[in-house]
Structures are given as structure tokens and as C-alpha cells.
Amino acid sequence: MTEAGYNFxxxxxxxxxxxxxxxxxxVALPGYQVPFGSREMPLPYGWGTGGIQVTAxxxxxxxxLKVIDQGADDTTNAVSIRRFxxxxxxxxxxxxxxxxxxxxxxxRVPEMTLREGxxxxxxxxxxxxxxxxxxxxxxxxxxxxxxxxxxxxxKLYEDIARHGAVTTSYNYPVLVNRRYLMSPSPIPAxxxxxxxxxxxxxxxxxxxxKRIYAVPPYTEVKSLDFEDHPFKPARADAxxxxxxxxxxxxxxxxxxxxxxRHFVCSDTDYCASRPPLQEAAE
Amino acid sequence: xxxxxxxDPAQDSQRSFRAVLEAISRPGRIFALPPLAEPPAPLRxxxxxxxxxxxxADTPVWLDAAAPLxxxxxxxxxxxxxxxxxxxxxxxxxxxxxxxxxxxxTEEEPxxxxxxxxxxxxxxxxxxxxxxxxxIEREHRLAVAGLPAxxxxxxxxxxxxxxxxxxxxxxxxxxxxxxxxxxxIEEAG
Ligand SMILES: [Zn+2]
Numbered sequence: 001m002t003e004a005g006y007n008f009x010x011x012x013x014x015x016x017x018x019x020x021x022x023x024x025x026x027v028a029l030p031g032y033q034v035p036f037g038s039r040e041m042p043l044p045y046g047w048g049t050g051g052i053q054v055t056a057x058x059x060x061x062x063x064x065l066k067v068i069d070q071g072a073d074d075t076t077n078a079v080s081i082r083r084f085x086x087x088x089x090x091x092x093x094x095x096x097x098x099x100x101x102x103x104x105x106x107x108r109v110p111e112m113t114l115r116e117g118x119x120x121x122x123x124x125x126x127x128x129x130x131x132x133x134x135x136x137x138x139x140x141x142x143x144x145x146x147x148x149x150x151x152x153x154x155k156l157y158e159d160i161a162r163h164g165a166v167t168t169s170y171n172y173p174v175l176v177n178r179r180y181l182m183s184p185s186p187i188p189a190x191x192x193x194x195x196x197x198x199x200x201x202x203x204x205x206x207x208x209x210k211r212i213y214a215v216p217p218y219t220e221v222k223s224l225d226f227e228d229h230p231f232k233p234a235r236a237d238a239x240x241x242x243x244x245x246x247x248x249x250x251x252x253x254x255x256x257x258x259x260x261r262h263f264v265c266s267d268t269d270y271c272a273s274r275p276p277l278q279e280a281a282e
Numbered sequence: 283x284x285x286x287x288x289x290d291p292a293q294d295s296q297r298s299f300r301a302v303l304e305a306i307s308r309p310g311r312i313f314a315l316p317p318l319a320e321p322p323a324p325l326r327x328x329x330x331x332x333x334x335x336x337x338x339a340d341t342p343v344w345l346d347a348a349a350p351l352x353x354x355x356x357x358x359x360x361x362x363x364x365x366x367x368x369x370x371x372x373x374x375x376x377x378x379x380x381x382x383x384x385x386x387x388t389e390e391e392p393x394x395x396x397x398x399x400x401x402x403x404x405x406x407x408x409x410x411x412x413x414x415x416x417x418i419e420r421e422h423r424l425a426v427a428g429l430p431a432x433x434x435x436x437x438x439x440x441x442x443x444x445x446x447x448x449x450x451x452x453x454x455x456x457x458x459x460x461x462x463x464x465x466x467i468e469e470a471g
Contacts, residue, residue, distance in 0.1 A: 008292040017338050020299050024336075025393040027306045028449045028462035030416050034393045058303065060296040116308075145389040177416050177464065179445070199419070201307045216307050216417040216464075 009056040010088040015039050019057040019212070023203060026214035031176025032144070033127050033211040041207065043084065047077060048106055048123030049207030052084070055104050055121050058203075059085065064092045066100035071108040071249070071266035078106075097269050109191040111248050111270040114200035116217065122185045124206040127213060129173045129183040149181045152224060160229050169234060175222045176215055184221075190233040190249045195221040238263040243274035285320035287334050287357040298335040302451065306460040310413040310422035312405050314457050322350040324375045328453040329401050333358055336397075337371055344369035346376050366396075375401045378429065381436045384448045392445035395463075403428035405454045415465040424459055425470075426452055437467055 009016065015037075022036040041049040059065065065085055069078040073095040081104060082093050094100050097110045106123040114120060130140045133151045143149065152173055159166045166172075172189035176182045184195055185204060195202065195215060202215040215221055225231035236250045241262045248270055250263040265271035288294035294316060301313040321330035324347050337343055337358040344366045345351065351362060366372045366379045378400055387395035410425025430436070440447045440463060447463030461467070 008296070013291060013295065014338060016295075016299075017336060018340065020303075021336055021341070022393070023303060024306050024397070024449070025395070027303070027417075028464065029392055029445055030464065032392065032445060058296075058300060060300060061293065141390045197419075201303070216462075218419045219416040 006088045008061075008089055009059055010042075010084075011039060011053065011056045015053075016057045019053055022212045023054070023057065023214065026203070026212050027201070027216050029180075029214075030216055030219050031174075031180030031182040031213060033206075033213045035210055036212050038207050038210040043080065046125070048081060048104070048205075050205030050209075050212070051104050051106070051121050051123035051207075052081060052205070053207060054203050054205035054212065055085065055102060056088070058119065058121075059089055059091060059102060061089070061091060063101045064094050064099055066094050066097060066103045066269075067105075068103065068108060068110070068267075068269075069106045070251075071110075072268045074268070095269050096273075097267075107186050107188075108249070108266060109187055109194045111265070111267045113194075114198055116199045118200040120198075120200050120202045122187075122202065122204045124183065124185045124204045124211075125208070127183055127204065127206040127209050127211040129171075129181050144180060147179060147181075149175075149224075152181060153226075156224060157226065160226070165229070165232075166225075172231075173224050175224060177219050178222075181224075182213065182215075182221075188233075188249055189223065189231075190235050192221070192223045192231070192233060197221075236263055240265045240271060242276065243271045244277045245271070245274060284353050284356050285322050287353075288331075289319065291334075294331075295335045298331045302332060302335065302458070302460070305451070305458055306417075306449065306462050308417045308422070309415060309462055309465040310407075310411070310418070310424040310459055312407050312424070312457050312459045317456050322353040324401070325350050325373075326401060326453065327456040328458045329373065329375070329399055332399055332451055332453065332458065333371070333373070341370040342368055343371045343373060344379075345373045346379070347373075369396055372396050372398045374398065378433070381440045381448050386440075386443060386446040386448055389446065392447070395446065396448050398448055398450045399453060400450055401453045402426050403454065405452060405457055405459050410470050412468045412470065413461075413465050414468075415462075417462070418465070423470075426459075434467060434469060437461070441466065 022034045026034045067078045067082045069075040097112045104121040171186045204213045223231040248265045251266045253262045305313045318327040337360045342363045343360045385396040404427040406425040413422040450461040
């Protein structure tokens with residue numbers, strides 16, 4: 001049951017309809033940013049108001065919601081958003097990636113391969129991938145219209161010339177369905193390959209910038225690169241101290257005053273669902 | 283007497299929307315909508331539900347039948363326009379209006395395009411066209427009865443204009459399937 005005084009999903013029906021229309025156009029235009037009339041939400045910008053509005057417009061009584069922030073379900077941001085949806089929809093929530101039908105995320109893609117029937121909703125602070133290179137909105141619109149992304153290629157190539165490699169490790173730009181340049185949101189570049197031909201539907205909401213975009217299932221998502229410098233997602237060369245994984249994305253923890261470092265899986269559900277390391281194996 | 287709309291607007295429109303969202307995300311796959319008690323003839327359940335879910339005062343609608351106009355105005359409050367080219371939602375229960383005459387957006391704003399809600403005689407999965415493109419792992423098969431003979435030529439022209447173009451929601455009874463402008467359609471071989 002939802003608390004009295006709220007419409008289901010908090011948003012009024014007019015707002016949901018407007019966002020739903022934008023979502024359908026976004027799916028029909030993979031990677032293209034559809035403007036929408038973003039609403040004030042009872043959480044401040046920076047707390048994922050775009051993602052929240054997308055989730056609020058799609059969620060139904062039969063859904064099971066998971067919310068992660070940097071891969072974890074128990075951070076303040078994730079807990080607040082989960083509580084919010086529990087209050088305004090009454091839907092079931094979960095920490096288990098496999099059980100969720102909607103996963104709202106900030107800064108990570110779950111390690112587990114998502115399946116058909118799941119929807120991944122990204123919170124996006126800045127939807128425009130060309131923003132740092134071209135601040136004029138009219139110019140970026142023109143570039144997207146012409147698929148003129150030379151500016152981004154030049155920027156990446158300058159990186160390679162100066163540092164021997166692309167230094168972008170977060171929010172690494174992708175080309176969707178060979179047409180639109182898209183920001184994957186500030187996920188690590190390590191996660192970029194998971195976007196490619198994912199069986200689940202991916203929706204992106206930017207509240208402050210009032211943009212919605214989407215990647216349909218099984219759609220090509222290619223990280224920009226060069227023949228002589230192919231895209232190489234980076235990962236700390238270490239194993240998780242809890243589960244021993246050498247495949248997952250790791251967070252670095254400083255565990256004592258001497259500066260001793262440990263690495264643990266950023267995706268806490270992935271880590272918890274693996275058998276724990278035997279002490280003897282250490 | 284205007285027949286009823288959704289019994290529970292918030293829940294019913296959410297269920298219908300998710301079916302449409304899944305359908306446009308997986309082109310050519312057929313999805314059943316919750317049946318509507320009293321769709322206004324000649325609209326059948328799926329088409330009427332899509333209108334209740336998506337149309338409102340911000341979406342000009344063109345309709346090829348006069349009978350449901352009062353129902354549409356009462357439940358959706360949408361402006362009804364005389365030319366299909368001026369509509370956000372183009373509703374056809376009879377002959378399909380030419381795709382080239384509908385709003386297709388601009389190169390810079392391709393989202394300002396019309397969606398054609400087309401009621402057809404039947405939809406069948408597993409036979410007929412071969413569909414490929416975003417949303418489709420390998421191929422989807424879809425057979426549609428009740429389209430104009432030159433539909434595939436019109437569709438090829440529509441798809442060639444990407445990102446400009448019309449998206450189509452094919453409705454039959456309580457079921458629907460979508461053809462977003464990205465989908466490639468080949469005749470059954
Ligand atoms: Zn681990």
C-alpha cells in the first residue's frame with residue numbers, strides 16, 4: 001500500500017504521460033537525448049532526480065526494485081531512493097540483482113549479466129557527451145544532427161599523443177547503434193562493454209538538464225577508439241579480499257593507519273552471492 | 283452516452299504503458315494489453331488503451347473515424363486536428379494514411395515526430411516478415427494482415443530518413459506490436 005496523499009509513483013498522471021511519451025521516442029532513437037519537462041522532486045538535484053522520474057513513470061505494482069549507488073545497496077543515496085519508492089508505490093524492493101525487474105543505478109552497471117524483462121535506469125548528471133568540448137547547446141545539437149563527432153575523436157587522440165593512452169576512466173563516450181554519441185553516465189570505463197547488446201532495456205534520466213535517452217536491448221554500444229589504440233577497460237590488478245574475484249570491478253580501501261590497502265568488489269550483491277574465500281586459500 | 287475509460291487510471295495506464303515500452307523495445311514482438319471493458323467502436327481495446335495512456339491536452343490527435351471523438355475528448359482532453367500531418371498521434375482504423383504525409387521531426391529534433399496508431403485485422407508471431415535492428419537479438423518474425431500493398435516501400439523510405447521518421451504501433455484486438463523507425467523489415471523468404 002502507498003501512504004495516503006501520494007499518487008502512485010509520486011508524480012501526477014500528466015507528468016507521467018509526458019515522461020512516458022519521451023521514453024518511447026528515446027527508445028525509437030537509440031542514444032538521442034529527448035528533452036522533457038523535468039519536475040521538482042522531494043530530493044535535491046545530484047540525488048538522481050532524472051533517474052527517479054524515469055523509474056516513477058515506469059514502475060508498477062508487480063515490479064521489484066533494486067537501487068544501487070557505486071555498486072552498493074546500502075549507501076545513503078540508494079537507501080533514500082529505495083525508501084522513497086517504497087513509500088510512494090509500496091512495491092517490493094530487493095538487494096538481489098537477479099530478483100529485480102527495475103534497477104536504478106548511479107555510477108555502476110551490475111556485474112551480473114542482466115536479462116530480458118529487466119530495466120536498468122541510470123541517474124545522469126550531465127547527458128551531453130560533448131559538453132566539455134563545446135558548451136554551446138545549439139552547436140552540440142548541430143553536431144548530433146550531422147553525426148559530426150570529430151571534436152571528440154580529436155580530444156581522445158590528443159590524450160593518446162600526450163599520455164600514450166586515453167586517460168578517460170569514467171564516463172567514457174560511446175557510439176550507439178553507429179549513430180549517436182552518448183554519455184554512459186559516470187560509470188567506470190570498465191563497465192562500458194556491458195552496455196553493448198545488453199538483453200535488458202537501458203534508460204537514462206538527467207533531471208537538472210531535462211533529458212531522457214535510451215539504449216534498446218541487443219543494441220550495439222561501442223566505446224570510441226582508434227585502430228592503433230583499441231579501447232581497453234581498466235581494472236585494478238588485484239583480487240577481492242572477500243570473494244577472491246579477479247573479474248569484478250574493485251574499490252580500494254585503506255584499512256589501517258599504516259596505509260595498508262585492500263580491494264573489494266564494488267558490486268556488493270555480486271560479492272555476497274559468491275562463496276567466501278577459505279582462509280586456507282589465502 | 284460516453285463509454286468508460288480505464289477503471290483505475292493510474293494502475294491501468296501503467297500496465298498499458300509498460301506493454302508499449304516493451305513492444306517498442308522489442309520490435310515486432312506481440313504484447314497483450316489488459317482488456318478494456320468498453321472500447322468505443324470502431325476502436326478496439328489495444329488502440330483505445332494506448333490513447334488513454336499517452337494522449338492528452340499536449341498531443342494533437344488525428345482520427346479517421348468520427349464515432350470515438352466525444353470519447354477521446356472526454357477521457358484524453360486532446361485537441362483533434364483535421365490534417366494527419368499536424369498530429370502527434372495519428373489514429374487509423376481503416377486505410378493507412380501515407381507515412382510520407384506525417385510529421386517526421388527534424389534532423390536536430392527527430393523526437394518531434396508522429397506516432398501512427400494503426401488498427402489492423404490481425405498480428406501473428408513466428409511467420410511473415412523478418413525484422414532486424416535495435417531491440418532484436420537475431421530476428422523477429424511478424425505477420426500483419428490489413429496493410430496497404432506498398433507498405434514495405436513506404437517503410438523503407440521512412441527508415442531511410444533516420445533519425446527523422448514515424449514510429450508505428452500496430453493494434454489488433456487487445457494486442458499490439460511496434461515498428462520503431464529503426465527496424466528493418468524484409469519480406470518473408
Ligand atoms: Zn568480492
